[in-house]
Amino acid sequence: MPRRPTPILRFRLLLDTEHAIGPGKADLLAAIAATGSIAAAGRTMGMSYKRAWQLIDELNRSFAAPLVATSKGGKRGGGAVLTPMGERVLAAYRAIDHKAQTALAAELKALARLLIR
Amino acid sequence: MPRRPTPILRFRLLLDTEHAIGPGKADLLAAIAATGSIAAAGRTMGMSYKRAWQLIDELNRSFAAPLVATSKGGKRGGGAVLTPMGERVLAAYRAIDHKAQTALAAELKALARLLIR
Numbered sequence: 401m402p403r404r405p406t407p408i409l410r411f412r413l414l415l416d417t418e419h420a421i422g423p424g425k426a427d428l429l430a431a432i433a434a435t436g437s438i439a440a441a442g443r444t445m446g447m448s449y450k451r452a453w454q455l456i457d458e459l460n461r462s463f464a465a466p467l468v469a470t471s472k473g474g475k476r477g478g479g480a481v482l483t484p485m486g487e488r489v490l491a492a493y494r495a496i497d498h499k500a501q502t503a504l505a506a507e508l509k510a511l512a513r514l515l516i517r
Numbered sequence: 518m519p520r521r522p523t524p525i526l527r528f529r530l531l532l533d534t535e536h537a538i539g540p541g542k543a544d545l546l547a548a549i550a551a552t553g554s555i556a557a558a559g560r561t562m563g564m565s566y567k568r569a570w571q572l573i574d575e576l577n578r579s580f581a582a583p584l585v586a587t588s589k590g591g592k593r594g595g596g597a598v599l600t601p602m603g604e605r606v607l608a609a610y611r612a613i614d615h616k617a618q619t620a621l622a623a624e625l626k627a628l629a630r631l632l633i634r
Contacts, residue, residue, distance in 0.1 A: 407530040412526075413525070414526075464631055499620060500528075511606075
């Protein structure tokens with residue numbers, strides 16, 4: 401059997417007893433920034449509009465200001481954008497992710513040596 | 518409303534497409550080391566024996582050697598101990614956790630300032 405690859409570190413930030421942000425919500429925010437729409441962002445992640453909207457609603461209620469702003473109607477049927485708070489939170493999450501991966505690279509490599517190969 | 522506390526970092530190591538180790542399995546290993554029994558360890562975590570056994574079985578199949586060894590029968594009705602591999606994996610997980618918390622303390626504190634208060 402081929403040697404297994406280095407373990408992948410995924411993390412989640414518990415904001416309080418009911419709210420958290422992890423890789424799924426971070427990717428959803430990034431997809432909204434990329435597509436300009438909650439529905440389209442959800443689709444790129446294989447998620448229903450309802451589910452995507454629930455996650456965004458949760459995020460909007462967790463921080464001191466909403467992370468995503470939506471507009472209804474218009475020629476293109478409304479859309480969604482990251483607010484300045486959304487940009488800050490996404491950037492902070494990505495920075496924490498990058499720092500964790502860098503700081504722990506050696507430890508993760510060492511753990512790979514204990515896995516089945 | 519009181520200011521929300523600093524976000525708590527929880528992480529999970531993806532070992533391959535099907536296996537992972539996170540806080541639950543790490544705590545279960547520690548509870549087995551403390552209690553000498555899979556059933557008792559599960560109970561301290563509000564987990565059925567079946568569920569605890571499944572998690573341990575998964576861990577035992579993920580690494581190059583089993584993490585938990587069990588003995589059947591005897592005066593005390595059998596028991597479970599961490600193997601040297603189990604001790605190594607638990608120590609590695611705790612070390613990664615500690616290093617992550619230390620390395621990211623400032624970032625987590627900064628994120629707390631963006632939360633609802």
